[in-house]
Structure formats: C-alpha cells, structure tokens
Amino acid sequence: MPEGYLRQSPLASLGLAARAATAADAAGVTMGERERVMLVNLRGDGVDRGFLDRVRQALEVDLPAEPNTAAEGTRHRVLWLGPNEWLVVAGEGEQLAAALDAALAGLHVSVTDISDARAVIALSGAQARDVLAKGCPLDLHPRSFGPMRCAQSRLAKVAVLIDQRDDAPSYDLYVLRSQARYLWRWLDDAAREYAVRIIRP
Amino acid sequence: MRRYSIWSLARNARGHHEGWTEAWRSPEPKPEYDVVIIGGGGHGLATAYYLAAEHGIRNVAVVERGWLGGGNVARNTAIIRSNYLHDDSAFLYDKSLQLWRDLSGELNFNTMFSPRGLINLAHDKSGLVELARRVAALRLNGIRVSMIAPEEIARRIPALDCSTRAANPVLGGSWQEKAGIARHDAVAWGYARAADSRGVDIVQNCEVVGIRREGGRIAGVDTARGFIRARTVAIVAAGHSGVVAAMAGIRLPIASHTMQAYVSEPLKPFAHTVVMSPALVSLNQSDKGEIVIGMGTEEYNSYSQQGSLTHIEYVTQKMLELYPSFSRIRMLRKWGGIVDVSADASPVIGKTPVEGLYLNVGWGTGGFKAIPGSGWTFAHTLARGEPHPLVAPFGLERFHSGRMIGEHGASGSLERYK
Amino acid sequence: MLLITCPFCGPRDESEFACGGEAHIVRPADPAALTDAQWADYLFMRKNVKGVHFERWMHSHGCRRWFNAARDTVTHQFLAFYKMGEQAPDIAPVSYTARPAPRTDPALPADPALHTDREGAR
C-alpha cells in the first residue's frame, strides 16, 4: 500500500504540494494547507482554579480567559472557543490528548482528539483580509482584530475558526474536514483577482 | 351597488368618469352589531360577505386598524392552489379553489383569477416521494393533480435549468392545471364592495384595543372609536391575532414572523406557469410582467414589515441555481407582511374558551389562496355557532389532543415554529 | 440585519446566530401531572409579544452558547442581553395599541390553560 494513503490530509487529493510555487512571484495572497497538526478540544470549568492550574502544568501555558483570544506556550497554542471550551494546537508527534487526559484525571473535563476532524488552511498576504471579507461578517481591520486574536464565525457557507498569526496578515482557518474542499474552492475563487500563490506552510 | 361592466365603463366614459360612486361607504361604527369581525383583510371581508350573502346576517361590522386590505392580502405572491397533503387541508383549499373560479362574476369585480397551472418541483428522491404521496392522496380526494416528468417540465419552463449538473437537479414534479394566480388587492376590494352593498359596515382606522366579556361570554370590543357591543366576535387578524387574542386572555399556538416577497422590473411575458420549489418558495410572472418571488419567513418573531437583506441574498442565490439566465434581471421592489405561523403550519379556526368569541387565524404563509373558502366556511361557523364540517378539524383543541395537521412541506413555509 | 451582542463574544452579525424563540419557558417538573391542555400550553402556546419580547438566541457560528435577549419585535431594537440562568432584567413593556385597553371584566373563566404562569427565570 502506498505510504501516503496511511495518513491523508483533508486536501491531499488536490495535490497542493506539487502546485506549491518555489519562486516568490508577486501575489497578493498565499494559500496552503497546514498538515499534520494535532488538535485537542478541551472542555472544563473555566472558573475552577484547580482545573486551570492543572492545565497550566500540563501545557505550560495559561488557558486564555478573554473571549476570542489565543495564548502561545512553548509547545502549544491555545485558542478560546467558548467560556468553557478551548482548542489546543500542537505539532505532530505528541500524544497530546492522552497526556492531557491523564493530567486532568479526576476532574469533570472532556479531552477530545479532533486532529482528524479539521482542515487548517493558512492564508496570508496583503490582500488576505479582503479575501476573508468577501465571505465573513467579522471586522478584521487592524483596529479591531490582530495577532493573538481568534474568532469563530462564518466564512462563505461554512463555520470557521480564524486565528490571526501575524501582521502580514496571516491567518489559520480551521474548518470541518468534510467542508475543506468547498472552502478551498471558494477561497481560490475569492482570491483570484489578487493573484494567488500556493505555498506549503 | 351599481354594476360594473364594459357598458358601464362606456357610459361613464361619456361623463368623463365623474359619475362613478364609492366602491364602499366609510360609516361611523354603530353601538351594536350581531357580529363584529376584527380584521379587514381578505379573510375578514370574505367572512362578512358570506354572512350577508349566504346567511342573511347583515348587521355586521368589520373593524380594521388601518386601511382595508392592507395586511397580508396586499403582501403576498397571489398564488392559488389546493395541492395540500392532508385530507382536511385539501378539502378546505379545494373548496376555496372552486369558489375562486366564479368569484369575479359573483362579486361583480374582476379578481383576475388566472388558472395558468402550477408546478411543484422535486430536487431529490425524498422530495419526489413526498410529491408522489401528495399527488396520490389528492387524486383519491378528487383533486386533479398529476406527476410530470423532468422532460415535460423543461419543455414548459425553458428558463429552468433541468440539466443533471444543476445544483438543484429537477427530478420531477407535480402539476395542478387549475391552480394559478389572481390580482391580490382586487380580492379585498371585491369582497369589501360586495359586503358593503349588502349592508356590512366596514370601519377603517378603527383599532381594537380591548375585548370585553360578561361572565364567560363575549360582550363586545373596545376600539379606538369606542365600545361596540356584539354577541359574536371573530378574530381574523392574521399577524396580529396573538395581540388581539391576548386581550381576551387567550394564548395561541402562533408566532408572528416577517415574510418577504419581491418583484423584478416588468418584462415581456416569458414565464407562464407558476413554479414552486423546496429550494425557493415560489416564482411567477404577474400580468404587469414582474417576476414575483416568494421567500418564506424570517427566523425571529417580528411585527415589522422590514425584512433582512441576508434572506433576499439567500433566496436569490437559490433562484439563480434554478434559473441561471436571470442574473442580469433586477429586483425592483420588495415587501414584507406579518404572517401568523402556527405550530403545524395549518390555520386555527373555530371556537375559543370564551363563548361567542371565534378564531380564524394561523394561516401563516398560505392564507391568500384560502380567502374564499375560509370566508365561506367561517361565515357558516359564526352563523350556526358550530364549525362548518370542512373546518371542524382545525380547532384549537387539536393542540391539546395532538391531532395536528402538519403542512410544513405543502405550505411552502419553513419550519419556523419555536 | 440584526447586530446581536453575544454575552461572550460581543456584537456579531445576525448570520452567526440561530433564534430559539420565546425565553423562560420552563419545562414542567412533573409532566405526568398536567392535563393535556396544560401540557399543550408548555408545548405550543406562545405570548407572541408585540413589543418587548424575551427570547433565546444561540451563537451557532461562534461560541455555540445559548443566551437570552430582550428585543422589541416592532423596532427590532435589542434592550438587553443576558446569560442563561441569569434573571430577566426588568424592562417596561412597550404598547403599540392605540390607547391602553380599558379594564377587562373581572369575571374571567377559570380555565387554567389560559392562565398557567410560566414566568420566572431559571
């Protein structure tokens, strides 16, 4: 069996890797699929000190308490999803879910591995904000949104979690795996007028 | 009532049309009536007309908050059909359809009923089965509706995308030849004129502000123009039925929502048949040439006639999926009505716990086509004090017993009841 | 196109939300003890207020939390947003009727179906 089939990213069949540009030709927008990201959905009582302390010990980062913000630790990035819900993002190779579950044993929490349930599309460039504005009702202007901010909203016809990574601006877009091809198609269409370059993030 | 005809037109032309008289009076309300009907819309006016014409009850007032025919009878897509799922609904709507046929002659007012035929589309297998079930039931109820194949649909509606690649592929449809459209305002005016000529007082700008009871029975209504006594009071207030019922201490299984519709600029005729689709509520072309699009309701409760842009965007997208060549056509005008959507998308007709107080409400998005049938059966109900057999199943009690008449599919309304 | 303030995420566009209808309808503690009419009152009967309407919304495309709001159903203006479990704020009702309705007759029928009190926050 070909090795690639053992683990297929949501957009694998689009052959993005092969289409990724090597030269940095002029483009208003770059797009690519962020592969092999570990994602854990964490539910717990956000006002319980004991819970927060144990999470900090396990993740070496404080859970963001402020709605729609991100926190960056040494190994993890944590995004606020709700008053008692977070998304923990880590690189590949970690047994994140199992470790966290063990670390929080005995508490009323829910630790769920959803690494395979989402696609992550990295969108960046001077016109990235305009591309998002075509389908998202959020105000992403620098005066109201910026790095370390995240928000769940609607993009085109699907639910999306937007995590701003830098001032370029660069965004990571989290979308349900089954809807990723639709969203890619939509982004590709929306970004067409700005010239798109496919990258491997 | 001076009769309208081509001859009266010609005669009046000689007098420069200065000899025409009022189509209806503007009377002051009397202190007492046999029957007071709250709501001067299509259903209220039709009820008043049939009370006078069929039951000889002429001491009737129709009290209207604004101008007669200013509610949903002025704000709909004017579609008339009877292809409903349940026997109860099918019989009631078909009674209505039969009355539509000769209505212009009966009222001596051209309602422009145009039975140009109606197609309901199915875009998936379950939709097709649902249509088949409806068609089979209607056929056995003696209502002529048949299934038609995609090729026939494509022939009748060239603008419709019937290709297999379409976002909403046309798998088939049902066809009701006797369905059609009418001129909506004319229906209200025709009933108003005919009722007025039979002695009914239509009192406009007369808002009901309270309902008085004596013991367990109705005493009359307080209005902005004073108290009016009546032994029989009927709430026929559509979007405002909840507000009026609350005055009598009654809570209804009804939520009011904004329903929008919009029209294009006038175009030369090209879309003869009325088309309904689960993807898009309805589409037809008016006599003026405007394409009329029905849109269903907004999600939240509302007494505003202003709808949202999002909804229009959504419906327009669905329309272009069905009719790709329409994208350069422009939306000219839109309107909104306040519709009273009941829990099972069927009307609530009959008695209330208050003796002498009756309801004819909850028509939601489907009231226009029902006006003659509703008025005819409701007048009988008011005159006899017992529901007409055709509307007996539609009483308020069904929400207690659970004998619902679910018509979400056939009414074309989305499930908005919460 | 409403602008709805999620108690957690702040003001967001209507398209991110789902409306859940009338708020503060508490599920009867012992449904079996109710008559059909009383059960129907819980299940179907609604105030359908013209004026200040207390209703539930869910931030379905955001943090997925339910919350309550008070909204004028005529003007669509929101008067309050508050979290589930919080007491409904005291907001004076608005009347859109021509003038206050005169006193209704005190001899009301004692049908409990018409007068079940479903008020009170949870």
Add this chain to the structure above:
Amino acid sequence: MTGNFRLPSGGRIDRNRPLGFTFNGRLYRGFAGDSLASALLANGVTLVGRSFKYHRPRGIFASGAEEPNALVQLETGAHTVPNAKATQVELYEGLVARSQNCWPTVEHDFGQVADLCAKILPAGFYYKTFMWPSSFWMKYEYFIRRAAGLGRAPESPDPDRYDKMHVHCDVLVAGGGPAGLAAALAASRSGARVILADEQGEFGGSLLGRRDVIDDLPGAEWAARMAAEIAENPEVRVLRRATVFGYYDHNFLGIVERKTDHLGPNGGQGMVRERLWKVRAKQVVLATGSIERPLVFADNDRPGVMLADAARSYANRFGTRPGSRAVVFTNNDGAYGAAIDLADAGIPIAAIVDLRADVQGPLPTKARERGIEVLAGHAIAATLGSKRVQAVEVMLLNPEGDKVHGTPRRIECDLVAVSGGWSPTVHLFSQSGGKLRYCDQRLCFVPERSKQVERSAGACNGSFGLADCLDEGYAAGAAAAVAVGFEAPPRAFSADQPGETAPRALWVVPGKAPVGHSKAKHFVDLANDVTAADVRLAAREGYRSVEHTKRYTTLGMGPDQGKTSNVAGLAILAESLGKPIPEVGTTTFRPPYTPVTYGALAGSDVGDLSDVDRTTPIHDWHVMAAAEFEPVGQWLRARHYPKAGEDMEAAVQRECKAVRQSLGIMDASTLGKIELRGPDAVKLLNMVYTNAWDNLAVGRSRYGLMLGEDGMVFDDGVTTRLGENHYYMTTTTGGAAQVFGWIEEWLQCEWLDWRVWATSVTEQWATIALAGPRARDLMHELCKDIDLSPAAFPHMAMRSGRVAGLPARVFRVSFSGELGFEVSVPSSSGLALWIACMMAGAKYGIAPYGTEALHVLRAEKGFIIVGQEADGTATPIDLGMDWIVGKKKPDFLGKRSLARSDMVRRDRKQLVGLLTKDPNIVLPEGAQIVDRILPKPPMKMVGHVTSSYWSGALGRSIALALVSGGHKRHGQTVQLPLEDRVVEAVIGSPVFYDPEGKRLHA
C-alpha cells in the same frame, strides 16, 4: 429627426475620444463622458420609447436615476440588460441599444391603439370588466400581458461574475455631491474609517451639471480635488458607480458597485461585473440629494418635455443642446438658474412661464436682465406635436389656480424645461425607519425623527442651497466622527447661494378643458401612465388611503418607483379628499432605492460554489469506482456502484446479494458521532432516549429512539458506553447537527447544573461497515488484537484495537440484518482502511454497497428510516417499537405527549409490512392505500407506502406502510389505486427476512 445638437465647446465630455454606438439599428457618435441619453440628444434622437399603458411616444425626461421614460434594451444575447435607464448608461465604444415596448418600431407602434381607446381605459378599468364569461379572463389576459411588460429577459446564462464584500466603518457617507463630499472630508480628516459611495462615475453630484463656484473653483473641479484628497486617506474607501440601495436594521446598508458596465460587454476582463458591499456602519451620513419634480399639465409627456435641471445638465455637463428653442415652465425660482444656463449655452429661451403671479427673487431678476421674457401668472395650457413637442399654448392663470383664461398664446419650441420644485431623496432615511414631515414652505417631505444612528445633510434634508449643503454636510461628517470618538477638524469653504422666494403649490395645472374631459392627459406618473384624472377617480371611488390609490392606479409602481411622481400623486389625492397632505400621509420607502441585479444579490455563490458538498475521507475512492452519489443533507453519499452495463436496479441487487451471501463494505463515515462525558451523562441519555440506560455495561452498545417534546420520533442511533462516565452516541447522517444541537440546548438552557460535556466527533472518525456472513473472516485477517469470537465479542458490543495496523474502535452492530462490524479509524486513515479491506476482502468477493442497497437490506429487516417511516408524525408506538419505550421511566423528552388523547387512538397510522398479491409488482413509494375502491373519488384513504423495493433475498417485492390501525390488521387485504391500475396487497409483519435475528447474532 436627427442632426448635430452638440455644443461647439464645453462640458465634461472628452472630445478627443469619440465613440460609436447603435440605437435602433442606426449608427451614431458620442464622446467619452457621455451618457447614452446625452449622446442620443446630441444626435437629435428624441423619441426613445413607448409608454407602458397607452404606448405614447416618449423621450428623455431626466438625467439620472429618476428617469421614467427612457428605458432601453441594452446589448443583445447573453449580455442584454432590459429596462436600462439611458440616463444612467455611460457610453462606451460599440454600445448597442434598442427601444422597448413597441412593435414593429418605436416610430410606428401598433400598441398606440391603446391611446385611441384611452377614454374607456381609466385607472382600474380591468377591475370592472372582462368578467364574463368567467373562463374568458385568461383570453383577455393573454393580450393584456403581451401589451404590458417592458424589456425582454435574457435567455442565455450570464457570462459575467459577481461577488460580495463585508465591510465595517465608523462613518458611511451615502452620496458624493457637495454635502456628501463635505461630510466625507470632515470624517476622514478626523481619522475615522470612512466609506464614501456615489452612484455616478464621477463625484460631484449636482455640481457636475451646474456652474457653481466653491472656494473660487468651478464646482466640478472642487469636487474632483476633494474626492482626490479623501481617496488618499488609507482609512477611507471610495466607491464610484456604487448605489447605496438599502438601509436595514442596526445600521446595516447594502451598496451595489457596478464595476464593468461602463466598459462595455467585454471590457472588464477578469473583473467582477458587480460587487455587493454589505456595510455595518457605526454612523451614517445621508447626503443623497434631491430630485426635481415636473408639473402636472396637459400632455406633459411629449418628447421634448424635460426636467429643467436635466436640460441644464445636458448643456453644462455634456455640452449638448437638449433643444433648439426652449420654454421654461416653473413654480419656483430654481428653474430660472436653468434658464440662464441654457441661454448662456446658446439655446434661446422663448419664455419663462411661471405659475406665480408675483415673481421677484434674485434669480428671476437676473433672467429678466438678460432679456428673457417672464410670463408670471401664466400656465402652459397645451403642448402641440406628437413625436416631439413643437409648440406650447400659454394662457393666463386665475388666482385660485383652477382655470386658465384669455387668448392662448402659441409659442414655438422643441424643449419644455419644467420644474415643479424639489423632493429630497429621503428613500434611505425612510428605509432606516425615520419619520418624515411635510414642509409647507418647501412643498416636500423632509426627515423629522431618526430611528437609527444616521444624519441627513444637504438637499436630502430639505436644504437646497449650496452653502447650506456644504455646511450641513461638513457638520454631519464631523459630528459622526466625534460620536465614535474622533476629534472634529476645522473647516473652511465658501460658496455663493442666491436667495430664493417661495414656490407655488399647484399640483394640477388646468388645461383648456377640465382635467379628464378632453383628449389631453395630465400625467402624474409617466412610467406607469397614471394621470391626475386617474388619481381623482380613485379618490372618488373610495380608495382613500394613499396605499389604496397607489394600488388602484399603479401610481409609483413603475421601474422608476415613482421618484418624480409620488409627491404630486399624494398631493392630488389630498386635494380630492379635501385634506391636508400630512393627513393623507406618505408611503414608506422600501429597499432597493434603484433596481439591483439578481447577480449581485447572489454574488459568487453560484455554479460550483452554490452548495457545500461535504465529502468523506473515502470519497475519492468512490469517485474512482464510478459510484453514483446522492445528497444526504449536505453530504455526498455513494448511492450505488454500477459496473459496466448495469443500471441502478441491477447494481443494487448485486450489492444486496453480496451482503446476504458473502461480504459487503460501506462507507458509513457520515453518521453523526457525539462524545458525552461526565457524571450526569447517563441521566442525559435517560432523558433524550425513550429507553433506560442505567444498566449498560462498559463496552456495550444500545439502540435508542429520540423524540421531540411532541412525542414524535426525530432520530435514532446506537450509543456505546466507552468508560465509567464516557459515552459515544451515533446519530443518523441527516440528523447529526440537529441531535447535537438538541443536546446542547437542553444542557445549556434547562439542565444547567448537569455535569455533562458533549463534543461532536463526526468528522474525527472514518467509519466502515462490513456486513455479511464473511465479515468475521475478513476481520480475522485485519485485526489480531481483538477476540472476535461471538462469545467474546457479541452483537451490540464494542472493542478497541488495531485494524489493518490502524488504531480503531470496532463495533458489532448491523443495519442490514447480517453479521456486521463497524470499524472507525481517525479520518486521515479512512482511505487506508478501506483499501486494506478491499484488498483483503477480494477473495470473499467483497462488494462496496451504497445507500440504496442499504435501504433494501434494512427494509427486509423492517428497520425504520427517519424521514421515511418516521416522518415527524409517528410515535414509537405507531412504529411498533413499544419495546423501546421505558414505561417505568418517570420522564423522558416527549413522554407526556404520548399520553395525549390523539396519541392513544386505535386508528392511528401504524407501521406494517405490505406484500402485493402479485409478487412482481413493486409499489411506488408514496402510494395511498384504501380499503375499498369506489367508482369515483373521494375515497377514504387508510394509509400510504413509506418504503418499497424488490427484495432479491425473498425473490419478490416488499413494502413498508403506515396504515390506520395496522397493528391489528395483519392478514387483511387492502387496495392501492395507482394511476393506471389497482394493486392488491396483504398487511403483515414489517420484518420480512430472518425474523428471529439468527444471522445478526452469528
């Protein structure tokens, strides 16, 4: 009549860029900067179209969005646009346009016969006739419909693209005339985020067509400079050719930007044709200007009758002579400015006819100084000419304004520049919910009370003078910026503003004969051919509400939406009723301000992007295997896998056979999956399912039914206990979102103190169902670390292990009635697992099966499908599933509803099996069932067929049905009257295959 009507110099056209265009098949020339209307006028084309009802000749009447007459069919084929306003079409090379609503030509229109019969066609004539015989309306209607309508709809798909953009700002300024520019300037200088939008290709609004001076600069130049300054600010977005068309709740506004129309059909290479801007503005400044009204006088519709300010604009802005000799007809001072400009452009003014007896303002004085004859206290009593006005007859007006007298004076002219005063463009203000007030001095409706966060400035606020516009605009822009926390910048511009004297309110100018008595028509609404006599007739007949009158006469309902006619129509109605205008009211304006294309409203969500098609991790394999798909919710599921030469029926039978005899494989990834964790999880399950969950052991699964509070089945699925307080729930594919939402809703709204977390994991797991007698054999090969023996791993159990080397959850469940395993692996590995199964299963003849085969297999077993058997009206009892209803449970959602009187009726529709007497007949789904065939309808129906298939396993057809009292009717015969025949069938058990369930437990 054609010729050269271009002025020798002047205007904002580029005379170095000539453009060729075609109108009604003839070639003409214009210049860059022309509108189609100005180019037609420059070529002497004055007959442009035919009117809606009477098919009267009509010309160009206005110069902007208010144009009621000059509607054309622009371009042909796929690029055609019906009802394009010639006044708003920017000229480009090769433009092609045609007149509408005329046959065979605009010069000789057959429809003109309607004008001859006009006497018997008053407003609403169709309500009074065509009633007999009743079936004949359709025949009359055929002709009426053909005569009505205007342009023709395009017939081929639109080659252009459209899109949308959400945008947020501190201040939105609608309108880029003097007030709007001043407002945008103030707001942008303060540092606020600003959007400035104007419907024209160039900023300046009224400044473009007049000769005003601001800060010593010509108005148009001042506008260009200001627009440039504003556009340089990075926080400002400037939109040209962009109409703010709708003002919605909570300061949400829609703007449609036309990006390529001015470049011609193929000019906008790669660009979207139109973009819909969806704006959420903290503050709004409305600077939408005003629209000139005509006067209502005899035969005021002839080509050559034109709004005075439009005539002035054609001269000043487009360097065009709208006529060669003009009469100006007015009730106000403003038109004198137009007269002076026309005179300066070299168009002789034969006379200014003023309805006012006493005319003294500075502008009239200036006109008189130039030697223009002013006929004060006069009126135009008639216009002469047919396809172009040739002369007018002027008579003295009596003081009351209801009669003309004296000897008519004939004045030759081919242009009548008319002004009845100005109406502020309050459309957006009114859409926002603002209340209007009628102003007696200015004879117009002005904003009175705002509902939303908005300010009106300049002419749309009733302030018509230039200096006032600039002042109000700047103040509104600054105030808006201050309101959102910015500091107001200082201001400085200066402009002259001549004083004006009051206009005269005379809504119908009398003609030689009383209104409606002669052939002369006093048009109020040119677009819909509504006359003053029509409005009076409506009032006479009792249509007293302004809404009644509008609907009865169709006043204001045309493509121009009554922009030039609404106020006059209302005033004439008020006069007829003897009431002041405010008592008759005004109509509320609704979006859109001007028509908006469906393309822009739909945006890019068409074609490939019209729907979200959700695909499973194994989707690509199904595509390669040439599967046919069916949509289930948004999911694309494989329906069947036809081999070469197979139709669906053959493929489904083959797939079913494989499952029954050997091994089938199905992609079940779309099933909804929810993880429930917490000490109260079992309490939750007890409430949302009808059966009891207290004693489910870890590692075991149970089937459950979910009811709505109304007692009706709305979903079903299998839930497995994974750990002490840990459950894994599955739902139907279509019901996944609903079930997850249902659980969240109860936990968040009702049971706030219950300790359960619910997390959707639908997309985390790819799920493969293996079904058939050889399923265990295959599993043995792929899975070594689970004891698969029936004793160790019984039906309705779950084990974790590795399958094909992948970490997996394995469930022993079956929806087919055969031995079955469902294997779930992380989605990324779903395809790998599928391929491993296919390779290892080849020796068993493994066959992928789709949803259609699944439906047959489950129907053979009598398993229900939500949406078919459970159609929202069926209780568990109706479905014969009393066994799953926990009667001892004190409560669960929907329980109380099951006890309602109608739910316990014996004649409720109940689920049964149905076997046709002729085993070869497969009943159509949806077919109705009767006990007795009657000679004719109505016939009492007792039920209907919910599912129906050919069962290969049984070698005959089978069906499931809901039949009244069906549970007690097994063995009875019923009739199914189909369209072409009647089929007999026998009621029986819904379980047709392996009723003891031996195969399932194998």
